[in-house]
Amino acid sequence: MAPRTPVQWPVRVGAVPRSADWFQHRDVLDTLDTALTGPGTAVVCQVLTGMGGVGKTQLAARRAHQAWRAGEIDLLVWVTASTRQAVIDAYADAAAKVLHVERDEPARAAQEFLAWLEPGPGAAAGHCRWLLVLDNVTDPADLTGLWPPDHPLGRTVVTTRSRDAALTGAGRRLVTVGLFTPREATGYLGQALAARGRAEGPEECVRLAEDLGRLPLALSQAAAYLIDADIGCREYRELLANRARLDDLRPPTLPDDQTAGVAAAWSLSVDRADARGPRGLARSLLELAALLDPNGIPQPVFTSAPVRDHLTRAVRAHASAGAWRTRRITAEETVRALRDLHGLNLVDHTPRTAHRAVRVHQLIQRAVRDGLGRAEHDALARTAADALAAVWPEVERDTDLAQALRANTAALSGKAETALHRPHAHALLYRVGESLGVAGQVAAAAGHFGTLARTTHQHLGPDHPDTLAARHDLAYWRGAAGDAQGAISAFRELFADRLRVLGPDHPHTLTTRGNIAYWIGEARYAGGAEGAATALEELLADRLRVLGPDHPDTLGTRHNIARLRGRAGQTAEAAEGLGALLADMVRVLGPDHPDTLTTRHDLAYWQGRAGDAEGAARAFEELLTDAARVLGPDHPDTLTTRHNIARLRGRAGDVQGARRAFEELLADRLRVLGPDHPHTLTTRHNIARLRGRQGDAAGAVRAFEELLTDMERVLGPEHNDTTITRHNIAYWREESEVVTLRVRRDPAG
Template sequence: MSQGPERHAGSARNVVRGAVSGGVVQAGTVEGGVHLHGPSRQAVALPYRAGIAPPRAVAFQHRVYSPLLAEMLDRGGAAVPCADGPVRACVVSGLGGVGKTQLVLDYAERLWAAGEVDVWVWGAGSREAIVSGYARLAADLTGIEDHDPEHGAQRLLEWLATTTARWLVVIDDVQSPGDLRGLWPPATAGGRVVVTTRRHDAALRGPARRVIEVGVFTPEEADGYLRGALAGQPQLLGGDSDGVAGLARELGYLPLALAQAAAYMLDRNLTCAAYRGRLADRRRRLATLVPEGEGLPDEHRATVAVTWSLSFERADRLAPAGLAGPLLAVASVLDANGIPCGVFTAPEVLALLAAAARREVSGEDAVDGLGCLQRLSLITLDPDSRSRRVRVHALVQRATRDSLPPDRLAVTVRVAADAVSRVWPDIDGKTAVGQVLRGNLDALAEAGSQHLWEPDAHPVLFRAGRSLRESGALAQTRDYLHRLHTTATERLGRDHPDTLLARTNVALWRGYAGDPTGAVTAFEALLADYLRVLGRDHPDTLIIRDYLAYWRGHFGDLPGGAAAYEELLADELRALGPDHPDTLTARNNLATIRGKAGDAAGATAAYEELLPDLVRVLGPDHPNTLNTRANLARWRGHAGDPVGATAAMEEVLADYLRVMGADHPNTLTTRHYLAYWHGHAGDPTGAAAAYEELLADELRVLGPDHPDTLTIRHYLAYWRGHAGDAAGAAAAFEELLADEVRVLGPDHPDALTARCCLAYWQERARDRAGAAAVYEEALAERLRVFGPDHPDPLRIRAYRRERSTGDAPA
């Protein structure tokens, strides 16, 4: 054993014994009919050291946890006291491989070298080994050998309780809290106890004990370790500045993994970059990237994967038995940084657990199974986070996936995808849960992307695209949807319904990103393929015709869009019937395009006729019913009744708040229209105030760069101007224009509109020269984007003529 420097000459002996641990037994008690006289006599000279401690790691790192042991034990717990008195025992808990043993070894060696302990005992093992080790140690210390090891163990505890010697007992790698029942060393002024374990059970806590949760290296500690371990061959560090840091990051800063990776690199003369390349190869199992057997560094007893294998097995044996394994399998294909707990209680996961355990499994059972994994430090449960409740080390995930046969991995990936899809809210926008679920889908794709396309594209793939679009991340949405379409084409073929759906999403993105012309072109090509593959009356074909009509009208061809909707409505009435939701949607959209074409009264009448049918078919609280009520209020205002529009919008808002909540995007949109009609009803100051309140909520819910947030800023500036602050409106539009160009691009219709509004309010603020220059820029941009015959450039030209006569429009 590595003993460190001997402080005391003439040390009697250092006896290598078995595991040691203990519980408090007062002198004079009777155990099993054997009277333990106390205090026992001391039979060996001090200082005395027993047990086999491991060697110190070659590149040992002093860590943030090191001072904590000393603060707790050496200072009587002054820094972190227990409620029941000074700390006499520390339980060092954490995942296998985080360096618990090395931390405790460093602490023990420093105490021994400083002469602060007279007896240092190091041991580990099962309860049987602990008892036998105690008995042997009692014989050495007291000179009395008991034939019954249990009696000998109690004799040791009596000696520890009554001796004046200063002692330190280290019990390394305790497998179960039950192994220490009745065997904890006593809490005395001269005694210190340190236990290391992967367990996280409440039973490890007790009087005068504190638990230290040990995590992985910090990035700085990991960097120091790797540089120290590879110091003999510095060329392996490589010239890439990110080589060492990247390797540490990809190994999750786990000390054991870093040690074994360094040894593997030294054995094979691999640079950090080369090892990272092998690590990134998902065809390689984790067990193949560490030294074999005798080549393990620092006298490690097992590889990373084997180190955890016993933890996997023990967790699976804990009640409820048989659930921890499949739960960890599900966690292994999801995001290591956080998984919502609801994923593990989804019906699909419960069915997987029931099949594995061969019994009915409830959501409560699944939560208890997660607790079993936490008790073995295989996962971390964060009670303060709903969206990232379950966390797991990335290498634990990989070791778990390596143990899954291909058919079981395929099932696990599909079940996890089903569960993620199940817990995904209808609207998530920029909420934390949306970001977390998208991260979990990324992890699923990395763990087994092929299984998400067997036999068809999993619906969660499309849900993630919608989530990205709703979040306002236009560039990310574009890239994701194009990748989705490319993959669908490669895996399923050009005419597969899921490939066509992926193309549909790409076309929709173009429209939402401000390219209605591109959207029209894309939907025209799509419609030809849908007609060829699915036929004229297929519901999906009719949906494509709906999208095409919408974007035609949105592009500026309002008569063409209206005509397309009238044809579509006739076909949907024939193919689907008058009460089909798609037929009702077509009626809603036809009414909207009539209003945009200038027939506000006709749009109002169409909505009034549609609303009773929606209430009858879908119910009064259905989102489509509420949307139609909001549209009816809106077009009532455009038809010349802003006061009636305001009153109706207030009623709709009350129902949105009741049904969907304050932060739902539709609720926020309704508040936008309510503020708008307040202004048109003669209260521009009230409208501006309402938009200020709404903007604060949009920033909180959606973030500063979401298109809806930018829209609210537009109308806030608009109503500030109409409330009498033309200069403030011009300044606000100038700031808004810069942000819209940055977020949406210079050709987006909203950015083009903001440029015109900036010129208008500069004119109102008496900055005629500035307004003239901006109008020239706006006209040039509109001509470039839309062409000379589009209505927008024509309107700008007309306004320039009107402005030259001094007759500017309101």
């Protein structure tokens, strides 16, 4: 349909938002340029999707202004497309302006306008280049029957927070608009502040940009707030760190004709996601996600029983009648709700991303948390902690999963420390420290329990069992990190307090006695092993009386007695005791229990030290297969088994094979445990020694000297292993001098 009377081109319909001050050029704008100015075969409809606040409208407006000023288009129609009726009304306005159609029937006028846009005889083809922008489409269903047609001279740009499949199709391309890049974010802040006579150091701009997650909307409002409040980036960051509400950090007058603060940018999206399923489901999921790691949350956390119980209560609270008053939320319904949040760009849900399936921008998290009351926030935090604990595997075969769970626990602790200590310290706080230690990060484990000992003391008091438990774990991991003397002192202080608070027969008091003896044996004092063994024999009698013969703690005491016998030189007795213990371990705990595997390991070790090297080697090879299956190939205990296989290979005379095995083990221990772990240092020690045995005495000296520096730094100059390293330097230095002297005397030899 052609216009009834001639139209004076160009024509603009609708108010195009003005370009933001200090607009940053972005790669997606180049995509729009190509789509608008490319040949007729280009994809004519670009759908810009992204979370609220990333600048989709600004990108569309920028390109519309450029095309209009450059004379690239004859007709520009800007539609604020938040509802279907708004789209119809805008099309009717265009029809009135271009076709001179009356607006008394908007739906009919809108269809006439769309028909005029169709290519063909008498339509717009051949004489009108048009650009139609549908800004802020809330529901793709609103565009049913209202999509602009494909036209060789026409282009359409859609902005939306949705990424539903209905937005894609023939002639449409979905373009994701993300956050500012670091360069764009700091460039924007620097320009915005400089234009107002403010100078900020580049480093402070970088830190503020990262604190705001490089979200364009947040950066623009932060810059305006800095000017209005006359403060610097550092003070603004302190306000953020002190948990100021986002609404409290919005400027009195919003910049760039904005109409909503950062906190309100996602409210409509949250409402819409919540309306897609039973009311309360999607919102409650987002509230839980707001307390966890923005960089990735494992999906099983959201489908765990504690979370589904919480979601069921939330949905029932919103349901006045019907099935939702009695039904329990299923895992499948929970995943569908995650997809609804994903579809509205409130979360990124990528189920195939191992252990990081759900990501949430940190400011969305902040805005959601701002809307929670204190009691609601704390209850959610305990639910999130219950969920993390529920999905945490007993045996951490998957190191990536364990790392993700630790990161989420750290994020939760940072947002809800008090909640996780009321009415008692949540078990998750202990589980994460144990996970660090089991993963070989023993110094980090000690640091974690040092913090936990302080926070439990602060929230619960010095004599609370949870405070005493945190002190226990701190002492243990201090010893595991190489400070056996510090562990002994800490356990002795703890024993006095547990004896006073819990009594002599409490299992925790008995455990503390056992640890004192254990670390005395580990410290290798002169006569320490014998004294520790005596203390453990006395402890065993009490544990048999209090706990019984099959209690795991009783079995553990028998294990430590056998180890100390071996340390005292009674290697045959140690092997005999561990053999008897193994039968009970298998009967009580099962063959695949980690403690059973540890007993098999120590039995093989002392079997070899007692003279049966061949039998020990076979036992370690069999154990390696089971340890890799049960614990995983990267578990520290699996790596220790490989260490002992390599050690026995060297003792059997295969020096080259042993060195190769230790070098392969070193690469894995560096990757899994880090360079400062005592086991990593031990592996380096064995490689250096084997270099000397292969005839490279000078190379052994250099390796031991490098190792000594790290030993003194990590373990301390007085540690037994540090002393042994000094002895090795002296020994191989002497060997090197002997070799050099032989060469001088007999150059041909």
